[in-house]
Amino acid sequence: MTDAVQVQEYDWSGYRGVLIYVEQREGRAKPVSWQLLGQGRRLADKLHTHLMAVVIGGQIEHLAKDAVAYGADRVYICEAPELRDYRTRPYSRLMMQLIEEVKPEIVLFGATATGRDLAGAIATHLPTGLTADTTELDVEPDPSRLLLASRPAFSEKMMATILCKQYRPQMATARAGVFEALPRDNQRSGEVLRLESRMGEDDIAAKVLDFVRDQTSVNLEEAEVIVAGGRGLGGPDAFRLLEELAEAMGGVVGASRAAVDAGWIGHEHQVGQTGYTVRPKLYFAIGISGAVQHTVGMSNAELIIAINKDKEAPIFQFAHYGIVGDLFQIVPALTEEVKRRKLAGEPLASEEGEVGA
Amino acid sequence: MPDSREIRIDPATNTLIRQGVPSIVNFYDLHGLEEALRIKEETGARVTVVTMGPPPAEKSLKTCIALGADEAVLVTDRGFAGADTLATSYVLAKTIQKVEQEWGKVDMVFCGKQTLDGDTGQVGPGIACRLDLEQLTYVSEVKQVDPIRRTVRVGRKLEDGAETVETRMPVLLTALKELNRVRRASLPGVIRGHRYKPIVWTTADFPDLDRSQIGLKGSPTIVAKTWVPEAKKVTCQWLSGENAQAAAAGACDALWDNNLPARLGWIRGGAVHD
Ligand SMILES: Cc1cc2nc3c(=O)[nH]c(=O)nc-3n(C[C@H](O)[C@H](O)[C@H](O)COP(=O)(O)OP(=O)(O)OC[C@H]3O[C@@H](n4cnc5c(N)ncnc54)[C@H](O)[C@@H]3O)c2cc1C
Ligand SMILES: Cc1cc2nc3c(=O)[nH]c(=O)nc-3n(C[C@H](O)[C@H](O)[C@H](O)COP(=O)(O)OP(=O)(O)OC[C@H]3O[C@@H](n4cnc5c(N)ncnc54)[C@H](O)[C@@H]3O)c2cc1C
Numbered sequence: 001m002t003d004a005v006q007v008q009e010y011d012w013s014g015y016r017g018v019l020i021y022v023e024q025r026e027g028r029a030k031p032v033s034w035q036l037l038g039q040g041r042r043l044a045d046k047l048h049t050h051l052m053a054v055v056i057g058g059q060i061e062h063l064a065k066d067a068v069a070y071g072a073d074r075v076y077i078c079e080a081p082e083l084r085d086y087r088t089r090p091y092s093r094l095m096m097q098l099i100e101e102v103k104p105e106i107v108l109f110g111a112t113a114t115g116r117d118l119a120g121a122i123a124t125h126l127p128t129g130l131t132a133d134t135t136e137l138d139v140e141p142d143p144s145r146l147l148l149a150s151r152p153a154f155s156e157k158m159m160a161t162i163l164c165k166q167y168r169p170q171m172a173t174a175r176a177g178v179f180e181a182l183p184r185d186n187q188r189s190g191e192v193l194r195l196e197s198r199m200g201e202d203d204i205a206a207k208v209l210d211f212v213r214d215q216t217s218v219n220l221e222e223a224e225v226i227v228a229g230g231r232g233l234g235g236p237d238a239f240r241l242l243e244e245l246a247e248a249m250g251g252v253v254g255a256s257r258a259a260v261d262a263g264w265i266g267h268e269h270q271v272g273q274t275g276y277t278v279r280p281k282l283y284f285a286i287g288i289s290g291a292v293q294h295t296v297g298m299s300n301a302e303l304i305i306a307i308n309k310d311k312e313a314p315i316f317q318f319a320h321y322g323i324v325g326d327l328f329q330i331v332p333a334l335t336e337e338v339k340r341r342k343l344a345g346e347p348l349a350s351e352e353g354e355v356g357a
Numbered sequence: 358m359p360d361s362r363e364i365r366i367d368p369a370t371n372t373l374i375r376q377g378v379p380s381i382v383n384f385y386d387l388h389g390l391e392e393a394l395r396i397k398e399e400t401g402a403r404v405t406v407v408t409m410g411p412p413p414a415e416k417s418l419k420t421c422i423a424l425g426a427d428e429a430v431l432v433t434d435r436g437f438a439g440a441d442t443l444a445t446s447y448v449l450a451k452t453i454q455k456v457e458q459e460w461g462k463v464d465m466v467f468c469g470k471q472t473l474d475g476d477t478g479q480v481g482p483g484i485a486c487r488l489d490l491e492q493l494t495y496v497s498e499v500k501q502v503d504p505i506r507r508t509v510r511v512g513r514k515l516e517d518g519a520e521t522v523e524t525r526m527p528v529l530l531t532a533l534k535e536l537n538r539v540r541r542a543s544l545p546g547v548i549r550g551h552r553y554k555p556i557v558w559t560t561a562d563f564p565d566l567d568r569s570q571i572g573l574k575g576s577p578t579i580v581a582k583t584w585v586p587e588a589k590k591v592t593c594q595w596l597s598g599e600n601a602q603a604a605a606a607g608a609c610d611a612l613w614d615n616n617l618p619a620r621l622g623w624i625r626g627g628a629v630h631d
Contacts, residue, residue: 025517087522088482088492113515117494120442120482127443129577132477153476153583161582205491206524209510213518224621250621282617303615305608306593321611322593323604333601337609345624 012105012145015168018044019104021095022055022067023114025086025211029055029063031222032110032176034070039179040108041071043139043147049105050074054098054195056091058084068190071182076102078195085208086114090199092121098195099126104169106147108137111173119173129164131172136161137179147172156273156296177221177277178300218252218268220276225251225283228271228298231258232287232308232327239265241328242286245335248342254278254298256288272297287327290315307331382417385469387424387539389532392499393467394425394540400504403427403460407452409437409445415555423542423550430456434559439573442475446483447570451563453488465502465509466529470495478531485529493528497535 018040022033037053044051053067054076064075078094095118099107107122109115111133123130131149136159138148147170150161164170220226227246229239239253246253254276255269271278273293283301288294290306290313298304299318306319307327316322323330382390393404406421406429408414418429432452440448457463466488468481478494485492498512500521510523514533542550560566569575596607618624 085520088485092486113495113513116478117482117492120477120479121486121492123479124443124446124483124486127577129441129443130477130479131578132442132475132479148581152586157585158583159586160580163579163581164577165579167577206493206522209521209523211518211520250623281621282612303611303617304591305611316593317590319593320591321596321608323596323608325599325601325604329601330604333605334608337602337605338612341609341613342618342623 010166012168015103015105017050017052017102017104018047018106018108019052019054019099019102019169020067020072021107021109021115021118022053022063023110023112024055024057024060024063027057027059027062029066030110030112030176031181032112032115032174034066034181035176035179036108036110036174037067037070037072038181039137039174040106041182043106043137044073046139046141047105047145052076052102052104054078054095056083056094056195064192066184068188068192069184069186071188072190074191074193076193076195078197080197082199082201082204083197085211086118087204087206087208088117088121089206090197090204091118092125093199094195094197095122096125097198099169105145106139107169107171109171109173111175115173119171123171126167126169128167128169128171129162131162131164134162134172134174135159135178137172137174146170152273152296156292175277177279177297180279214268220252220254220269220271220278223252223278224281225249226254226271226278226280226298226301227251227284227286228254228256228269228288229259229265229286229327230256230288230294231262232289233259233264234287236264238287238328241331241335242284245284245331245338248335248338249282251280251282254283256291256294285315285319286331288315289313290318382420383469383472385471385532385534386467388534388536389467389469389530390421390424390426391537391539392530392532393465395537396465396499396502397425400502402464405430405456405460405463407432407449407456409433409440409448409452411438418555419550419553420542421550422553422555423546424540425546428460429553429555430558431555432558436560436568436572439576440571441576441578442477442479442483443577444571444573444575446480446487447567447575449480450484450487451566452558453484455558455563462527464504464507464526464528466490466527468529468531470531470533481529481531488527488529491524491526491528493522493524494531495533496530497533499530499536 020036020040023030040051050073052074053072055063056078064077067075109119134149134151136150140146149172153160227242229242242253254271255265260267260270273296277297279300281302283298283304285306295318304319305321306315307323311324397404404426406426409432471478493511495513496511497514501510507526509528513520597603
């Protein structure tokens with residue numbers, strides 16, 4: 001026999017189910033948590049297994065119900081005063097305890113600062129493989145039940161699919177804004193189980209002395225409408241025009257890195273590889289050429305409208321609707337038109353025919 | 358770390374080819390080094406720089422010496438090649454233990470927030486976990502280092518705000534670029550760096566190294582496939598742009614056709630959801 005490939009079979013039948021870490025602060029879940037539950041549901045269904053969620057924190061009782069409404073079959077909840085603020089040690093201990101007890105085959109975290117901090121510690125402790133910052137997640141059905149975790153590499157120029165064959169659970173962090181949450185269903189039922197925190201405040205060296213919420217931060221990740229501008233705006237003043245349009249539509253202002261680097265608008269508005277990944281219902285790309293580092297952050301928007309004076313701009317390959325023209329003329333006209341129609345409350349297409357598309 | 362603009366992947370194993378790629382110091386690591394040097398100036402601490410990589414990484418270590426580090430160690434061996442973050446953190450943790458044996462107790466370990474190539478941010482937490490160090494990631498400010506009480510107080514920058522945390526030493530911190538401004542090497546520093554020969558450790562220098570935990574073999578994650586993503590193309594419907602009013606009307610028709618005003622709750626029927 002030549003080049004015999006050594007195939008080792010592992011028995012992972014003791015590991016079943018998909019577990020999602022629900023990240024929260026002050027009782028508010030991060031949207032990525034519900035997006036991961038949505039994706040987790042799809043993976044669990046494909047594997048014919050159950051979907052679990054875990055919530056750790058101070059006053060978080062209500063989040064168990066939310067997790068069920070967003071797709072979990074079973075929620076583990078651990079509530080204690082010393083768990084109010086995220087700290088690596090108590091949170092990772094609890095997660096370890098839970099993972100050892102329930103033996104999930106897949107565990108997913110948001111690729112946030114906290115998610116990465118926590119997942120990195122747990123994966124080393126277990127130990128197991130951890131795929132970072134994934135943007136695509138799929139599973140192979142029986143018998144392998146492998147998690148196909150794909151992530152961008154080398155400044156988004158490439159994608160890589162990463163497997164963890166010889167260890168369980170298979171773990172990954174996933175980018176916010178990439179996956180879609182399921183519509184909230186308050187009728188869903190699920191089991192809620194309690195976890196005991198075994199560490200008291202005295203056992204925890206790290207003390208969170210204060211937390212200052214960033215009030216100026218626009219919440220791009222949760223926005224349903226984003227009006228984004230780029231270098232084509234020519235300066236900070238034109239962002240006023242975008243703000244007016246955003247206001248008329250109940251949206252927020254986004255920007256390309258060129259506009260941010262020029263100092264026309266703050267970094268917290270930046271969409272793209274080094275900014276936020278967004279998935280609004282509606283995205284306006286105004287005076288933005290459509291570089292790949294920008295489009296990776298916005299191409300998941302449900303509806304994209306681009307305004308650019310250059311018909312050849314790559315952004316039009318991503319846009320559902322394109323307007324070739326001068327933004328200084330078109331944006332104000334659009335703002336007026338939106339306001340006018342909103343006031344008129346024009347009948348919806350759906351009111352004449354069936355409801356919904 | 359290798360300069361990620363020139364990175365290549367070994368088509369057989371799908372791991373990074375670090376050989377022959379110009380080495381640069383990971384930019385976040387320079388901020389970690391800068392902070393360590395500031396603490397050295399304040400407290401008289403000793404600063405040791407370590408890296409795991411192929412021999413050309415020596416050049417990056419010389420840069421760190423030029424900036425003011427006391428000594429630098431290159432951990433290199435074919436056996437380490439192909440390591441993922443689990444295997445990397447194992448070797449780096451072993452290295453830090455050996456640094457302690459050579460030069461005395463390590464109180465603080467600085468890492469970058471992430472590297473520019475792998476970009477996982479997992480190596481720092483991995484090392485902290487293996488050495489049972491307190492872990493402070495995403496540090497934007499070191500507010501206080503108290504060698505007597507053996508505590509460290511830092512500012513951390515997170516997506517939704519900023520946090521102040523205090524913990525005890527020994528501690529591992531991962532640096533954001535906001536942490537400080539990196540100094541330039543002085544002329545004597547440059548000369549010192551130029552003349553400096555980094556200390557080299559190979560597997561032979563770690564008598565209790567578990568060979569099943571290093572390199573490709575010790576890495577649970579396997580890059581199974583790489584591909585260039587196809588741009589997600591959609592067919593663009595052109596809206597008349599010759600006149601701003603016509604374009605605006607066209608865009609609004611598109612919104613109304615897609616039922617967005619109701620789904621966004623602008624107008625009647627706002628309760629309709631998806
Ligand atoms: C490592 C790395 C990370 C990056 N991360 C990001 C990121 O996160 N986000 C990001 O956006 N970029 C990022 N970039 C930068 C990216 O490569 C592009 O440089 C940037 O997106 C270009 O911005 P822009 O489209 O606004 O500017 P330009 O490419 O200059 O485009 C301006 C557009 O405006 C149009 N225009 C000009 N005047 C008018 C007018 N009056 N009316 C209508 N249209 C007009 C022009 O036709 C042109 O298409 C990154 C780059 C690197 C190397
Ligand atoms: C396409 C591709 C995708 C990959 N994805 C994953 C993945 O998802 N999960 C995974 O486990 N591995 C992955 N790897 C392997 C990973 O790139 C390597 O393990 C890499 O050496 C670790 O670097 P990092 O960027 O992950 O480190 P990070 O955790 O991002 O680095 C943070 C800090 O750790 C320190 N550090 C990291 N490496 C070293 C070193 N060798 N010497 C000294 N200090 C160091 C530095 O201070 C650095 O700033 C991938 C490799 C490829 C080719």
